[in-house]
Amino acid sequence: MMSAGNDIVALEIIDRQRSSQPAFYSKILSAGEQALYRQEDLKEMFFDLFLWLLWSVKESVYKYKKRTSPSLSFCPAKIILQSIDLPSGRSLTDFTGRRWENTGYEEDEFYKGIILFGSEIFYSRSIIHRQLISTVVSSDRSFEGILWGLEMIDQPGYERQSAAVRAFALSKLERIAPGHDWQIIKSPVGYPIVLQGGRETDIPLSLAHHGRFVGYSFLSVPFLSSPSQPAPSQSSPSLPLRPPSQMAARS
């Protein structure tokens, strides 16, 4: 089953001093990951940055799997980063502008990870600025069809973040396929569900927010990549629609 997973860590609001305490980081990093940090090229990173990079990778994998395994609980130390490739230029820059949306997954700006969770392999792409870390994961190493975006909002706070991240994801859907009456609701488990004309679609969407930052990732199914295609009727067999069963209240 298709899924999506992303995460954001607002570096501005984490407790960086606490992050460096063994009692804290040992609940997030496996022994192997702690050893990985001691590799020559990783030692150039501040440890807390490494820690929160891995947190965002692990949280993204958890969100990816939660859609297909609703009873799954989050234990970061059991989601294991196997390896990570760093960008060649690693000096941190500021997040500038209001929005960032990716145009590919092979750019040198990304931290590229390979993760093992149980017997499954996942691939990650992360971007780090002074203000934040953001990650997207996929079980497909090509990341084909996966869209990923970040937006800075004026005021943090749960309700504002929640509204802003939905508006951001809906604006992306609307820009790709206008006039489809997109909506986002929350499943009883907690993951977002994309509706089209009030009916559930199979578009896997993941939302994240922390501090002043919100972000989405979703797998665009083939009809989404054809913006010139007219809005299909609800009976169209090409649409990935499901019956409106298992619908949850609007989040």
Next chain:
Amino acid sequence: MDRQAILNELKLVLEPYTEDKEMLRGINDGTDLVKDLKINSANLVDIIIDAETKYNVEIDLDSAEKMITVGSCIDVIMAKMDR
């Protein structure tokens, strides 16, 4: 220490990490830390560390994984205090 006493203290542990103070006042065993109290997942480890400090216990990874609701948090803390 009984469940009610731990629940009352747990409110103090959770307080820095939730904006919904009204919901916090009315928490019960079924209250979900993320879904109901809107605690950001990035703070879940903070809560575990704070609980370890407050109750002078060590919460292992398998136990931490169970701390999803207020009730499961109390279960884990009581089990660790009994040791």
